[in-house]
Amino acid sequence: MAYLRPATIASALAARAELPRALVCGGGTAVQPAMNAGLLRPADVLDLGGLRDGAAIDAYGDRVRLGPVVRVAAAARAHALGAGVLGGLLRGFATPAVRERATLTGNLFQAPADLAVVLTALDGSLITASAHSRGERRLPVTMASALRPDELAVGLDLAVPAAFAYERLAVREVAAPTLAAVAAALLPGGPRAAVTGYRAGTAVPCPGAVPHLADPAGADGFAAAVVAAAAPPTPYARRSVAALARRCHRRIHRGDADA
Amino acid sequence: MRPDAVAKLTGEFGYATELHAPGELHGATVRSPVAAADLLGVETAEAMRVRGAYRVLTIADVPGARRVGVKTPDQPVLADGRVRHHGEPIAFALAETAEAARRMALLVRPILRPRPALLDPERALDADAPRVGPDGSNLVHRLRLAHGTARRGATGVRRRWRTGRQDAAFLAPEAGLALPDGAGGVVLRVATQDLHHDRAQIAAALGLPEERVRVELAGVGGAFGGREDITVHVHLCLAALLSGRPVRALYSRAESFGAHPSRHPAIMTYELTADPDGTFVSLAADLLFDGGAYASTSKAVVGVAHYFAAGPYRIPRVEITTRAVYTNNPVAGALRGFGATQVCFAMESTVDALAAELGLDPADVRRRNLLEPGEPLATSGQALAGVAAPASLLDALAAVPLPAATPAPGLRRGVGVAVGIKSAGLGDGRPEGAGIVLRADRHGVEIATAAPEVGQGVRAVLAQIVTECLGPVPITFADSTSALPASGGSKASRQTMASGGAALRAATRLRQRLGGATPVDLSALGDGTSIVVEERYDAPPTAAPDPRTGRGDPHIAFQLTAHRAVVDVNPALGTARVVQLVAAQDVGRALNPALVRGQLAGGTVQGAGFALLEEIPVDADGRGGAAGFGTYLLPAAVDVPEVIPVIVESGDPRLPFGAKGVGEGPLISSPAAVAAALRAATGRPVARIPAHPEDLATSHDPAATAPAAAAEEPAAVDG
Numbered sequence: 001m002a003y004l005r006p007a008t009i010a011s012a013l014a015a016r017a018e019l020p021r022a023l024v025c026g027g028g029t030a031v032q033p034a035m036n037a038g039l040l041r042p043a044d045v046l047d048l049g050g051l052r053d054g055a056a057i058d059a060y061g062d063r064v065r066l067g068p069v070v071r072v073a074a075a076a077r078a079h080a081l082g083a084g085v086l087g088g089l090l091r092g093f094a095t096p097a098v099r100e101r102a103t104l105t106g107n108l109f110q111a112p113a114d115l116a117v118v119l120t121a122l123d124g125s126l127i128t129a130s131a132h133s134r135g136e137r138r139l140p141v142t143m144a145s146a147l148r149p150d151e152l153a154v155g156l157d158l159a160v161p162a163a164f165a166y167e168r169l170a171v172r173e174v175a176a177p178t179l180a181a182v183a184a185a186l187l188p189g190g191p192r193a194a195v196t197g198y199r200a201g202t203a204v205p206c207p208g209a210v211p212h213l214a215d216p217a218g219a220d221g222f223a224a225a226v227v228a229a230a231a232p233p234t235p236y237a238r239r240s241v242a243a244l245a246r247r248c249h250r251r252i253h254r255g256d257a258d259a
Numbered sequence: 260m261r262p263d264a265v266a267k268l269t270g271e272f273g274y275a276t277e278l279h280a281p282g283e284l285h286g287a288t289v290r291s292p293v294a295a296a297d298l299l300g301v302e303t304a305e306a307m308r309v310r311g312a313y314r315v316l317t318i319a320d321v322p323g324a325r326r327v328g329v330k331t332p333d334q335p336v337l338a339d340g341r342v343r344h345h346g347e348p349i350a351f352a353l354a355e356t357a358e359a360a361r362r363m364a365l366l367v368r369p370i371l372r373p374r375p376a377l378l379d380p381e382r383a384l385d386a387d388a389p390r391v392g393p394d395g396s397n398l399v400h401r402l403r404l405a406h407g408t409a410r411r412g413a414t415g416v417r418r419r420w421r422t423g424r425q426d427a428a429f430l431a432p433e434a435g436l437a438l439p440d441g442a443g444g445v446v447l448r449v450a451t452q453d454l455h456h457d458r459a460q461i462a463a464a465l466g467l468p469e470e471r472v473r474v475e476l477a478g479v480g481g482a483f484g485g486r487e488d489i490t491v492h493v494h495l496c497l498a499a500l501l502s503g504r505p506v507r508a509l510y511s512r513a514e515s516f517g518a519h520p521s522r523h524p525a526i527m528t529y530e531l532t533a534d535p536d537g538t539f540v541s542l543a544a545d546l547l548f549d550g551g552a553y554a555s556t557s558k559a560v561v562g563v564a565h566y567f568a569a570g571p572y573r574i575p576r577v578e579i580t581t582r583a584v585y586t587n588n589p590v591a592g593a594l595r596g597f598g599a600t601q602v603c604f605a606m607e608s609t610v611d612a613l614a615a616e617l618g619l620d621p622a623d624v625r626r627r628n629l630l631e632p633g634e635p636l637a638t639s640g641q642a643l644a645g646v647a648a649p650a651s652l653l654d655a656l657a658a659v660p661l662p663a664a665t666p667a668p669g670l671r672r673g674v675g676v677a678v679g680i681k682s683a684g685l686g687d688g689r690p691e692g693a694g695i696v697l698r699a700d701r702h703g704v705e706i707a708t709a710a711p712e713v714g715q716g717v718r719a720v721l722a723q724i725v726t727e728c729l730g731p732v733p734i735t736f737a738d739s740t741s742a743l744p745a746s747g748g749s750k751a752s753r754q755t756m757a758s759g760g761a762a763l764r765a766a767t768r769l770r771q772r773l774g775g776a777t778p779v780d781l782s783a784l785g786d787g788t789s790i791v792v793e794e795r796y797d798a799p800p801t802a803a804p805d806p807r808t809g810r811g812d813p814h815i816a817f818q819l820t821a822h823r824a825v826v827d828v829n830p831a832l833g834t835a836r837v838v839q840l841v842a843a844q845d846v847g848r849a850l851n852p853a854l855v856r857g858q859l860a861g862g863t864v865q866g867a868g869f870a871l872l873e874e875i876p877v878d879a880d881g882r883g884g885a886a887g888f889g890t891y892l893l894p895a896a897v898d899v900p901e902v903i904p905v906i907v908e909s910g911d912p913r914l915p916f917g918a919k920g921v922g923e924g925p926l927i928s929s930p931a932a933v934a935a936a937l938r939a940a941t942g943r944p945v946a947r948i949p950a951h952p953e954d955l956a957t958s959h960d961p962a963a964t965a966p967a968a969a970a971e972e973p974a975a976v977d978g
Contacts (some may be wrong), residue, residue, distance in 0.1 A: 037511050176892055236953035241462050243831035
């Protein structure tokens, strides 16, 4: 097995061109346990954990570009993303240890990709590049599987939120699979929301929810629009998605989510 | 302090997962990808092309008995013409490295002709159901009893309850190392609960006399019943004998979940009637346990469930049928609680339902009907001897203050209580004894016991008993092996009674040989002089109940427990958080209160996990869905609330020191109490455990009832 740990994004792209079937590893929080358990047996591994230029967070205008190995906890603390605004990530995603190592970009390649709903709400796009072509390509954050064999995800582009909420349903608060989740953000370009669950784990944007999210009195309308986007299959699923949406709305406008 | 405490806390403890030997081969198990099929052959050519490949073993290589089993020998050592559950061992691949063995296991190709799979236990006894059992029947075991007149109470409830597939989920997966002994025999170092039971099965499969097989206890990382059945044992020993080399194997976490039996999923219908004042009149119960593909301990689990199905209550009329059936689901067997956990959930839930129907306080209903010491159990008729008054456990719970903090805004709090009962010890007419050897010299006393230390602290208890008798002498332990007198295994909450009784006898005799005084004077022994004492303790005899009447005295002693649970539920989402658990248990006499409190707290939390989190889902193809602790959710630190163990001491005069086994008790009534608290918080029936969020959500959200047309609109592409 070849194990490559490039130091720069450029050398990572070169390695990718050389080993297009290599398993790409970011924070390693998914890959390492799977390899330890014998569930993954890659022929080669391309470890991006050593990228010196891969953890940058660059603000431009009202948006921000994140390098491919920016950790979840680092993003949630980042001033460029409005320090503390993404605190919802720290409450709802994985465990403290995983948040410190897992990368936002790497999560988009997992199944399910829990952060896809967050990044969709933040108007995010996945930036890809290849050693074989000039320039970069942008993909929806839910389309990580559309990378070409010679491409790597080299970053994320997000809007900086003025307010953000992420509410998740699981059997317990941490370290349990997500059953459903709603993310909502007040962005410079207008409000955005997304929902996941009950549709094979995909993150679905909720355009109909936008006017209600902007309205401090619009919790009911927001919840109804999110439910309509999610199309949950059972009465309980509808109720739970609506409850998550209400909690997001409340957190956006009041800073708390108590029912 | 526990003899193993420092090593475990410092990471120095040697678990079976770390065993190695020079020149070792590595084994990996080839498992069935389907739940039911005829096995037409096993192609190994491609696997043998792996670099480092040594050999692939199949059933054709087994020289002795082809079927083994902890109680019923119905389980092929390796699949023998047929596979009966997903993950069943088909072949054992041997290689020079672990990685090569794993690659070989992936490349061995079993030739399978699928058969219809029986996955619904309620269909198992239908005439047209696929036949899974070895003799063409799908019935593993059935018990029935009916006592009393046919009178029914004026008020009754009938409920159907289900419990899920909980796993032992011990932290150290199955592992072992077998070594040829150079004389045609074999030594197996393995993590196990019963050295002698293992040896008997291994010897039978190898066609060897038992004395040619030596089983040595390797470091055990948890057991809970999940190591009663053999797994790697015969495969390793066979491989070592055929290769002439040491052979080791280590299961992955995902493999471990499917390799040992889980708790029996149960479907239980209860009908309980009472007079208007809450006095129970009749109980009718029909209990169905899914045993999976092989019998394992199902017969014994049926016995425990059957005779404790009515709880510790006075009920004039009882009519109970209990069955375990074969299916093509994963094998079910021993797990802490052993059938009593399931029926406690069903009985206590039914009591709560009846109290609600009567408009009475459920605690008052319990107090009115709980047995007094000496009264007969409603099922077997055996006198409830050697216990505290069951109602005193409710008093013990009530004496503990409820949590001071109120629930967070929007959460609903519920409080639930349950009472449970189970035997301690094997009982049912089976031998209930243990042997032990003490060796004293001027430096101290060595305890040689085959009672496996599986984390329960048996060595600490034995050392304490010996020290109590001899005074403060240095204590060491010999390795536990099958060459020592049999201990009967660490199971059924029995070792404090059985090996503890043997230790007391042996220490008493040793003291006599040393002059009779306490403390003994070991310095009187000369250099090179030692005294060896071998003793045995046999618990008071029991007898299997009369199968025609269901009456008899099958139990040695009783574990009597009660729990109170406090939970907070989010009514919109149906998520629940346990706030406080109180566990009261009559332990006879707490020889080591710290260990007893640990048992009570641990079992109680394990029960809360069963009520809310722990389940191996089995899909429509019979495949278990637990691959790791990301999908099989054990209670983690964030889930563990304030846990208050309350030790109730009522010494059983028939037992050494009056001490009873305590290991399983805390997992009898804890799940039922959590379920009762969930009902109190939500008003929902909570008819199954683990309870899912959708079972607990209660609030009506108008936003969630959007018109169907709107709900079905495709989401627009967001610009």
